[in-house]
Amino acid sequence: xxxxxxxxxxxxxxxxxxxxxxxxPGRIFTxxxxxxxxxxxxxxxxxxxxxxxxxxxxLYTVADLVTPYILGKDPFMVEQISPVIRVGAKDGSYPWxxxxxxxxxxxxxxxxxxxxxxxxxxxxxxxxxxLAEVVSAEExxxxxxxxxxxxxxxxxxxxxxxxxxxxxxxxxxxxxxxGDKMQFMVDANQSHVMPCPETVGxxxxxxxxxxARAMEEMDILWLEEPLLRYxxxxxxxxxxxxxxxxxxxxxxxxxxxYKQLIDAGCYDIIQADAAFSExxxxxxxxAALAEMSFKPFIPHTWSNGIGMAANxxxxxxxxxxxxxxxxxxxxxxxxxxxxxxxxxxxxxxKDGSIAVPQGPGLGIVLSEDALKKYTRLEWQSG
Ligand SMILES: [Mg+2]
Numbered sequence: 001x002x003x004x005x006x007x008x009x010x011x012x013x014x015x016x017x018x019x020x021x022x023x024x025p026g027r028i029f030t031x032x033x034x035x036x037x038x039x040x041x042x043x044x045x046x047x048x049x050x051x052x053x054x055x056x057x058x059l060y061t062v063a064d065l066v067t068p069y070i071l072g073k074d075p076f077m078v079e080q081i082s083p084v085i086r087v088g089a090k091d092g093s094y095p096w097x098x099x100x101x102x103x104x105x106x107x108x109x110x111x112x113x114x115x116x117x118x119x120x121x122x123x124x125x126x127x128x129x130x131l132a133e134v135v136s137a138e139e140x141x142x143x144x145x146x147x148x149x150x151x152x153x154x155x156x157x158x159x160x161x162x163x164x165x166x167x168x169x170x171x172x173x174x175x176x177x178x179g180d181k182m183q184f185m186v187d188a189n190q191s192h193v194m195p196c197p198e199t200v201g202x203x204x205x206x207x208x209x210x211x212a213r214a215m216e217e218m219d220i221l222w223l224e225e226p227l228l229r230y231x232x233x234x235x236x237x238x239x240x241x242x243x244x245x246x247x248x249x250x251x252x253x254x255x256x257x258y259k260q261l262i263d264a265g266c267y268d269i270i271q272a273d274a275a276f277s278e279x280x281x282x283x284x285x286x287a288a289l290a291e292m293s294f295k296p297f298i299p300h301t302w303s304n305g306i307g308m309a310a311n312x313x314x315x316x317x318x319x320x321x322x323x324x325x326x327x328x329x330x331x332x333x334x335x336x337x338x339x340x341x342x343x344x345x346x347x348x349x350k351d352g353s354i355a356v357p358q359g360p361g362l363g364i365v366l367s368e369d370a371l372k373k374y375t376r377l378e379w380q381s382g
Contacts (some may be wrong), residue, residue, distance in 0.1 A: 001109070003075055006067045006098075008059050010377040011370070013340045020260065020331035021132040022158040023189045026198035029332075034304040035059055035094075036341055036366065039101040041075060044107050044300045048366055049100030050306035050341065052275050054093040056377065066381045070098070071381060073104045079181035082279050089253065098308045099279035102364065107361030112122025114363075116355050117362050118284065118317035125315055125324040127354040128154035128185065130302065132329040134161060137173035143330060144174070154183040154221070154323070156172040164207050168214045175218045184246075186215055187224035192251055196326045204226065205234045212242040221323075222247040222269055236265035245269050250300030251276050258286040262293050273300040273309030280314055287318040301325045305339030305346055312346075320321075324354050 012031045019029040035051040035058040051058045065088035070081050081102065088095035107114045115121075129152040131143065144155055157174060159167040171186060178184075188211065190202045203211070208226035214224050222245040227235050231253065239246045247269035252258060258272060269288040274280045277300075287297040297320050299311040308327070317322040326348060327338055339345035343365040348354050357363025 001043045001045070001074055001076065001105075002075050003039055003071055004042050005295050005333065006071070006381045007038045007040070007064065008062050008379045009036045010056065010059050011036060011341060011374040011376045012376045013337065015332050015337055016334065017331040019132060020134070022134045022187070023192070024159040024194040024196040025160065025200050027194070027283050032304070032337060034167040034341065035062070035097060036306065036371070037062060037097045037101050039075065039098070039103060039105060043109070045105050047048070047075065047101035047361065048107065048306060048364070049097035049104065049310070050275070050304050051094040051097040052303040052307065056220070058094040059377060061088050061095045064096060065092045066095050066098055066101070067381050075102045078102050078281050082281055084149055086254070086277055094276060096275060096277070099281065099313060100274065104282055104361035111360050113356060113358055114361060115316040118313070120317055121319045122316050124349065124353040124355040125312070125321060126154070127152065127187055127324050127326045127348045127352060128156055129234065130156045130325045131158055132327070132333055134158050137170050139151045140170070140174060144178065146330065147328065148182060151348050151350050151352045152182075154185070156185040156187050156325070159186050159188045159211065164211050167211060171215065171218060172318040183221055185221045185224065188226045189266065190227055191225040191229040191248060199294050205238065208238055209241065210255050212238060212244050214244070216242060220244060224248060224271070225250070232261055232264045232266050235261070239265060239267055247271055247298070249277070253277055255282050255285060262295070263290055267295070269296045269298055271298055271300045273303070273307070274310040274314055275303040276300065280310060283314055284318070287314070287320065291318065291320045294321050298323050298324055298325070301329045305342045306362065306364065307333035308338065308346060309357060309364045312354065312356055313362065326354060341367055343367050
């Protein structure tokens with residue numbers, strides 16, 4: 001089989017309400033964008049993948065830095081093609097969607113969902129609702145009540161208020177309202193921010209320690225990204241000092257960074273993402289490294305429905321993934337906001353778990369209508 005053509009669509013989808021994510025302080029998102037790729041082959045099979053909101057940089061990375069070097073190649077030769085994609089990542093922006101599409105082709109050729117090809121561990125995974133916005137406790141309780149009615153038994157709360165005492169009081173109110181009826185994780189989002197209008201600093205080690213101790217008291221499942229991404233020394237110190245698991249690694253890049261941070265003793269939970277961090281093949285190695293280090297591997301998934309599906313197959317094929325992240329924060333970020341490019345949104349089951357799609361490959365179908373309606377920019381190889 002040979003790769004014969006690559007098509008990229010940069011999509012803009014208007015959100016049902018403005019989104020104020022904690023990872024872009026002061027920025028208001030009225031739309032969500034993503035790059036969708038279709039990789040066609042001489043056998044008529046077409047693989048799909050998608051990358052996060054990185055604007056035109058993502059499209060040109062695929063068009064200029066990756067496509068010329070993979071046309072004509074056999075899509076089964078993932079390990080041979082992956083280094084080309086990694087070069088694209090070094091000089092451009094998030095080309096991992098190309099590898100998702102290769103695996104989608106392989107799954108479609110085999111007639112099997114990817115997680116079964118890789119050696120399945122589970123068919124469904126306990127899901128948690130991953131909120132986005134820093135809102136009042138009252139507003140958050142309303143949203144969480146709705147999510148609980150939808151089946152969610154766990155949720156991740158955002159901490160990024162002007163001072164850590166406010167963050168701690170916020171979690172105390174949420175815990176007091178729900179008691180043991182829901183489980184909670186917290187994400188401090190101190191490792192990085194997206195381009196945004198506000199000048200932002202990051203917590204000190206002392207701040208992180210105070211918050212971690214307070215979260216321990218409230219039986220929070222983990223504290224995510226309490227310190228800057230490359231502050232390995234203090235991340236390792238905090239991980240060793242507190243009892244609450246410290247999670248992170250969503251935007252680290254490359255196998256070598258995960259090796260470095262695991263060797264340094266950073267994080268109890270590794271959260272690489274198939275849309276942001278590396279290709280799926282390399283992330284399977286990261287998951288294995290986490291397993292060998294007796295750490296859970298719980299992928300970050302905050303991109304779009306296709307990226308989430310790629311992470312879901314990855315998560316279901318490793319033995320050390322006890323939770324799966326479902327990005328959802330109504331009214332702005334709904335199943336439809338996340339999965340608008342799919343024929344059907346991916347939803348959780350009544351028992352609060354997410355089932356792995358059983359179709360071949362990624363097990364999802366692109367919506368041709370959405371492609372037509374929301375394409376801002378399209379590019380095709382010659
Ligand atoms: Mg996070």
